[in-house]
Amino acid sequence: MSDAQAPDFSKGCAYVRGQYVPIAQASIPITDLGFLHSDATYDVVTVWDGAFFRLDAHLERFARSCQRWRLAPGVDDAQITAILSECVRRSGLRASYVEMLCTRGQTPWGSRDPRQAVNQFYAFAVPFVWLANEQQRATGLHMRISHVQRIPAASVDPTTKNYHWNDMTMGLLDALDDGADTAVLVDDKDHVVEGPGFNVFCVHAGQLITPDQGMLEGITRRTVIEIAQSLGLQVQVRPVSTTEFRAADEAFISSSGGGVLPVTRVDGKNVADGAIGPVSRKLSDTYWAWHQSPAMSLPIAY
Ligand code: PLP
Numbered sequence: 001m002s003d004a005q006a007p008d009f010s011k012g013c014a015y016v017r018g019q020y021v022p023i024a025q026a027s028i029p030i031t032d033l034g035f036l037h038s039d040a041t042y043d044v045v046t047v048w049d050g051a052f053f054r055l056d057a058h059l060e061r062f063a064r065s066c067q068r069w070r071l072a073p074g075v076d077d078a079q080i081t082a083i084l085s086e087c088v089r090r091s092g093l094r095a096s097y098v099e100m101l102c103t104r105g106q107t108p109w110g111s112r113d114p115r116q117a118v119n120q121f122y123a124f125a126v127p128f129v130w131l132a133n134e135q136q137r138a139t140g141l142h143m144r145i146s147h148v149q150r151i152p153a154a155s156v157d158p159t160t161k162n163y164h165w166n167d168m169t170m171g172l173l174d175a176l177d178d179g180a181d182t183a184v185l186v187d188d189k190d191h192v193v194e195g196p197g198f199n200v201f202c203v204h205a206g207q208l209i210t211p212d213q214g215m216l217e218g219i220t221r222r223t224v225i226e227i228a229q230s231l232g233l234q235v236q237v238r239p240v241s242t243t244e245f246r247a248a249d250e251a252f253i254s255s256s257g258g259g260v261l262p263v264t265r266v267d268g269k270n271v272a273d274g275a276i277g278p279v280s281r282k283l284s285d286t287y288w289a290w291h292q293s294p295a296m297s298l299p300i301a302y
Pocket of ligand 1: 044194195196197198199215216217218219220221254255256257
């Protein structure tokens with residue numbers, strides 16, 4: 001194939017039905033229940049400086065999510081690693097957002113029995129996606145505490161990745177309409193739980209506090225807790241009321257989409273003095289420093 005005909009993977013590469021295709025050409029059948037019923041699971045791992053960060057943890061969570069939702073991706077960890085690496089390699093991206101998905105797939109025509117569906121594995125790598133833009137990272141996010149409750153754990157297990165995101169999207173739309181940058185959802189007891197793509201933390205009198213239930217067990221949340229412990233900070237994993245969150249000395253979100261991202265305003269009011277606090281800064285700096293650890297990163301052979 002001449003260069004003129006070579007597919008352009010520079011904007012991202014997807015793995016679809018056994019083929020690697022440029023991201024703009026990646027599609028799934030419209031009758032895949034992953035699309036029609038949000039009947040799918042997924043995980044997102046990042047590539048920074050040409051290396052996956054904590055891929056093992058993401059693979060382990062993906063396997064757990066698949067098991068929880070009775071989905072069989074038909075590929076093992078080694079095969080997934082090879083597919084994800086190939087998506088990144090073809091794209092040439094050194095900083096990438098890499099997603100693996102398993103959808104329910106299609107049932108035989110006329111069947112309503114999900115057990116008869118043929119589950120599908122998909123993957124893609126695109127340029128790194130930040131949860132906060134450069135200016136928001138510099139000054140901190142403005143968060144709205146949403147009136148929307150996160151879907152209860154008794155209905156959809158939030159500890160495993162799912163696409164039940166209408167609550168998140170409605171909360172986010174309200175927040176943006178109100179001039180905030182993002183939203184955190186609550187539970188039925190007025191505790192903050194999580195937001196669209198992130199976990200939440202606050203700092204009170206030097207102690208780090210993060211919710212213990214009603215949310216995804218984020219890999220970044222786990223990393224932040226490990227960092228805090230390595231720095232000798234006290235960590236409390238327990239319910240966090242909206243009142244406590246508003247009164248925090250510091251607040252931040254954690255996500256693969258940028259690590260530790262400070263929140264400096266909540267519902268139009270400053271968090272403490274409205275500046276990014278020292279604990280958030282230290283945790284963020286250490287989060288990026290940990291990307292250099294060979295134990296946590298897997299370099300990609302481009
Ligand atoms: N909560 C939800 C609902 C998410 O979708 C995500 C990430 O996508 C997170 C929390 C943070 O998880 P992680 O740190 O593994 O990116």
